[in-house]
Amino acid sequence: MQPLKKRLTDTRDAIIEAFTLLQIDAKKGQLLSLEQQLHDGSIWSDPETAQRTSKQASVLKNQVDPWVNLLSQADELAELCELGDETLEPEMRQQLQTLEDEYNARRKELLFSGKYDEYTAIVKLSAGAGGTDAQDWCEMLERMYLRWAEKADMKIELIERSAGDEAGIKSATYTISGSYAYGKLQSEHGVHRLVRLSPFNADNLRQTSFALVEIMPEIDTPDEVNVDDKDLKIDVYRAGGHGGQSVNTTDSAVRITHLPTGIVVAIQNERSQLQNKETALKILRGRLVQLQLEQHAESLADLRAGESASWGTQIRNYVLHPYTLVKDTRTKYEEHDAQAVLDGKLDGFIDAYLQQHMAAS
CATH class of the missing domain: 3.30.70.1660 (Alpha-Beta Plaits)
Structure with missing residues (x-):
């Protein structure tokens, strides 16, 4: 039983360390806050905010629940181990092996430390x-x-x-x-x-x-990446190609140029001009962040064109x-x-x- 107890202690300590590194307790608090917002019916009056909140909650839940379950399993095994019942050893060995396998499968998450790693x-x-x-x-x-x-x-x-x-x-x-x-x-x-x-x-x-x-x-969220409106050139033009009559008869396509860097994002599909503009801005924000990461720039103002x-x-x-x-x-x-x-x-x-x-x- 002693070698088994040592293995269990080491595995449980590793799970607790991962809990800290991945800030699971803080994420549990964030998840609880988001779930409370979703249970409040008023948020659904703004479908876009509700959808974004729901997506954030889903991502956090997928990150939090597996680690909470791992720690819970480790605690239960530790309690069994304290009983010192030798007849339980074969079953405990099997449970510990399963726990170790699950931990090893999830420990890859410790490699994700970037600011945007959790993003879509x-x-x-x-x-x-x-x-x-x-x-x-x-x-x-x-x-x-x-x-x-x-x-x-x-x-x-x-x-x-x-x-x-x-x-x-x-x-x-x-x-x-x-x-x-x-x-x-x-x-x-x-x-x-x-x-x-x-x-x-x-x-x-x-x-x-x-x-x-x-x-x-x-x-x-636009406030996460502050793009100055004066740095944007927005062109609206007629969408072409397949898609249906409305696409071919309305100026729904949008092209946004970020003047300081020369980045151009054009969106043309069956959605409205407003939706195309929002999608184009979302992609532009993502490209600016990616460029900032590549250039190790402190801010968007420090980005170098091209x-x-x-x-x-x-x-x-x-x-x-x-x-x-x-x-x-x-x-x-x-x-x-x-x-x-x-x-x-x-x-x-x-x-x-x-x-x-x-x-x-």
């Missing part, structure tokens, strides 16, 4: 030069991230998608929400390079294609011919089963990136 992620994919091959590659990446998000039990919402001329997509923008969505996906920010035999070339020649993946935190994750920042190579290999240029982490990666097996790359950043901080 905005994922924008853009095909590079290379015509159909690049657009097909962009769609392959879209499928990869959607597969990963589904396996990770994340919620996916399409903001906008532009189909390619022959195949693939020119661009697509999604929000992916769930536990530490931005914290996990920030590792994907940059240029992704594919080498393969082109299925669109009559001679089946080897082709290199590029796509840009931008990962931004979704900033719901310096963001651009076509010069290649982060990962996907080689499908003459061998198969996916390798990250920053962490050097690699997977030889390229198809599994393209089917959403990204956790190895995400973990390597998080470990590298923790070691550097």
Whole structure:
């Protein structure tokens, strides 16, 4: 029983330490406050605020409940251990193993220490030069991230998608929400390079294609990122393409230019001009925050124009011919089963990136 008691004490101490590092008690208080607001019927008179509060409560609940349950299980086992009943040892060993496994599965959360790690992620994919091959590659990446998000039990919402001329997509923008969505996906920010035999070339020649993946935190509240109105140029124009009669007959599309940095966000879909403007501003705030993180700038006023994750920042190579290999240029982490990666097996790359950043901080 003594070695078992030592194992249990060590595991319980590790859980308590994680409780402190992850500020679980503070988050419990925040969750309680949000739940009280949601139980107050008056909040539902403002659907947008109610929806935002509900989403915040859901994220906090997913972070708090598992750790509360782990500590509760550890406390119950500790009480059993104090009884000193040798007949309970086999059952306690099994319960302790389950507790240790659950703790090890969750300890990855200790790697998330960034200000925006808990936020919803905005994922924008853009095909590079290379015509159909690049657009097909962009769609392959879209499928990869959607597969990963589904396996990770994340919620996916399409903001906008532009189909390619022959195949693939020119661009697509999604929000992916769930536990530490931005914290996990920030590792994907940059240029992704594919080498393969082109299925669109009559001679089946080897082709290199590029796509840009931008990962931004979704900033719901304007006061969190203070963007001066005088720094914005807002253009309204007629939406084109598919979508229906209302899209083609109303000036619903919105383009916002942030003058100091030159960042442009354009949104064109079936929603109203007001909704498109709100979505564009949300994406702009996310891009400004991402740029601030990249440049280690103290404030938005310190941002330098034209310096963001651009076509010069290649982060990962996907080689499908003459061998198969996916390798990250920053962490050097690699997977030889390229198809599994393209089917959403990204956790190895995400973990390597998080470990590298923790070691550097």
